[in-house]
Amino acid sequence: MSNSVGSPRNPGGGEGDPFGDDDVLPIEKQRRAHQFLTQETRYHIIQAVLGHPRYLGTLDELEYLVPKNRSTIREHLDRLADKQVMTKYKYRGDEAERNDPREFWGFTSYGITILDEYSYLRYVPVLRALQEHLYLTEKIERHQNAPRPDLPENVSDALRIPEIDDETEAIIDDVLAARDRDGSRLFDAPPIEPDEAVETEDGADRPLDELF
Template sequence: MAEISPDSNADREENPLERQRELMALLSQETRHSIIQALLGHPAALASADEINHLIPSKSKKTVDEQLAVLVDAEILAIYDYPPNKQQRGLPWKFYGFTEYGADILGDFNYLKGVPMARAVHQKTRKPEKIERHETAPRPPLPASVRATFRLDEEAD
């Protein structure tokens, strides 16, 4: 597995090609790649675990959860909590979204060029009522730089 340990930061700074190889291995693993694609297509670039699991039906929930944890540990994704939803039955309160670092990495590896296609696919994907409810649930804001990367503010106008 392409986990990145903080102890190797100095080595990566001295060897940018090794760092690039590690990141490519991290991003290209099948389940992690599918998670990234699901988030790139999400209208808010911020999804609950149930939404992500629905969009990756070929993988078990356990596998998706494990790979979400790897992406969080690598600081590509963060968990964004929205405590008001804890009081609402049937609404998610924990969401996964890109970090500023993650958005920068996706830009470096040209993932952002696929956002329009990923959003079109997401929009056309049939979703059961629970997933529709999750998709439209209130959620916390992403950092301004991440919102700008995904042009979320422009779409709200």
């Protein structure tokens, strides 16, 4: 399975490579890019957006999914934007309700290219399946269903999930089984079946047993 974008590894607008100028060896650029993408918080953010049904997440959604505090997530979103991997998309349409979010974080064309280079895109179906099996609060569900701006065509095309093959389906089954068996969890959110015995305080984003 491949979602290859088939575009050059270079940001738009004629800008240079964020991971090194022409005098930097390609292998050093690759090392820098790999180190940047695999930093723990950024790695979780990338996975959260890749698994999002619309590939555009609000800060509240990312705070719900990523096991870091809000200020840390915002800091690393800014770093991802500085490296042109992600950007903030703004919804300017008239379909949003008064309390709906209008700012969303998603990948740039360059971001998709570099993620494809490091084989992140092949796991989009797995990440999507994991998010589909998470419990969502009313607030997070509202954010997930809010109207969004359109992504660049090459970004949305690269993220479109193809027909699931047997190998990918087996990986999804294994990951979900591991979560059910030993509590393994990629995202910082409870499974879709919340514990009915656990009370949640008003305004809390997650059941109390997930906060400690």
